[in-house]
Amino acid sequence: SQQGEEDPQALSIQEGENATMNCSYKTSINNLQWYRQNSGRGLVHLILIRSNEREKHSGRLRVTLDTSKKSSSLLITASRAADTASYFCATGWLTTASKLTFGTGTRLQVTL
Amino acid sequence: DTEVTQTPKHLVMGMTNKKSLKCEQHMGHRAMYWYKQKAKKPPELMFVYSYEKLSINESVPSRFSPECPNSSLLNLHLHALQPEDSALYLCASSQTGLAGGADTQYFGPGTRLTVL
Numbered sequence: 001s002q003q004g005e006e007d008p009q010a011l012s013i014q015e016g017e018n019a020t021m022n023c024s025y026k027t028s029i030n031n032l033q034w035y036r037q038n039s040g041r042g043l044v045h046l047i048l049i050r051s052n053e054r055e056k057h058s059g060r061l062r063v064t065l066d067t068s069k070k071s072s073s074l075l076i077t078a079s080r081a082a083d084t085a086s087y088f089c090a091t092g093w094l095t096t097a098s099k100l101t102f103g104t105g106t107r108l109q110v111t112l
Numbered sequence: 113d114t115e116v117t118q119t120p121k122h123l124v125m126g127m128t129n130k131k132s133l134k135c136e137q138h139m140g141h142r143a144m145y146w147y148k149q150k151a152k153k154p155p156e157l158m159f160v161y162s163y164e165k166l167s168i169n170e171s172v173p174s175r176f177s178p179e180c181p182n183s184s185l186l187n188l189h190l191h192a193l194q195p196e197d198s199a200l201y202l203c204a205s206s207q208t209g210l211a212g213g214a215d216t217q218y219f220g221p222g223t224r225l226t227v228l
Contacts, residue, residue, distance in 0.1 A: 031214055042116070042202055042219035043155065050214075088154055092214055099168060100217060102154035 004089050004103030012109040019076040021106040023089030024069075030092045032065055032072050033100065037086045046074075046087075079110045116220035118203050124226045127193060133223045135186040135203030143209025144186040145217065146178060147202040155202055161186060162209035193227045200224055 004025040013019055023032070031050045035043040049056045049065045049072065056063045062075040076083055089103040116137045125131050135144065143162045147155035160168035161180040175197075177189040186203055200222045206215030 033216070035219075040200065040222070040224070042221045043204075043217075045216045045218070048214075048216060099157060099160065101157070105152075105154050107152075 004091055004101065006087075006089060006103040006106045008106060009104070010107045010109070012111065013079055015079060015081055015110055015112050017079055019079050019083070019108055019110070021074050021087055021108070023072045023074070023103050025072075025089075025091050025103075026070065027093065028067075032063075033090045033092070034061075034063060034072075034074050035088045035090060035102075037088065037105075039085070043088065076108075079108075081110050081112055084108060084110045116203055116205055116218050118201075118220035118223050120223060121221070122224045122226075124228065125190065125193065126228050127195075129193075130189070130191045132190065133188040133201055133203075133225075135188075135205075135220055136184055137205040137218070138184055139205065139207075139218065140183075141205035141207050141218070142183060143206045143215065144180060145204040145206070146176075146186070146188050147204065149200045149202055149222070159188075160209065167209065190225075193225075195227050198225055198227045 004023045006023050033048045034046040036046055037043045047058045047061055047063050049063050060077045065072045086105045086107050088105045090100040119134045145160050146158040148158055149155045157170050158172045159178045164180045175192050179187040202222045203220040204217040206217045
């Protein structure tokens with residue numbers, strides 16, 4: 001399977017703490033994206049990092065990509081209760097048109 | 113307008129019914145997607161339309177039949193479904209459907225389908 005594996009599967013933290021989730025994949029990619037999904041709803045795009053990039057920031061989000069280890073991490077700083085959601089990495093493969101393959105996801109719970 | 117709309121929000125159908133899910137976007141995107149998502153699992157790609165032509169079919173059973181009448185609309189026709197087809201069906205669109213998944217995908221809120 002080309003699906004990415006994410007860990008941890010679930011993460012519970014308090015508001016104000018940082019949350020880190022990791023994604024590993026199996027074969028060479030063109031880019032990697034992170035999406036958020038609130039319970040039972042559609043996914044929202046967070047950030048895209050290309051295979052020639054190592055780090056990218058967007059607000060409280062920091063994404064790193066290590067193509068040699070075939071892994072990526074998403075860091076959410078100063079978390080808020082509103083960050084409670086499932087987070088998925090999604091990989092775009094070099095030889096496959098228009099296709100994103102989603103990782104297994106991390107369920108983040110941020111408590112007050 | 114950066115919204116993808118899906119109707120209906122909820123659908124309950126019997127195994128002998130025929131129903132359709134609808135998806136619409138007005139962002140001028142030329143690629144549209146259907147995903148199936150089971151509880152606590154990631155979305156699984158079903159179909160991709162690029163410039164109104166079916167470009168990817170992930171070996172989906174024929175009881176699911178996609179249709180793209182124009183660049184803004186995407187339908188999923190359902191017939192003789194099984195209870196295991198119960199899931200959240202998500203529609204998404206992206207600007208061009210570039211190779212290698214280089215597009216950002218915009219998702220609708222989904223249709224929660226229950227097959228009795």
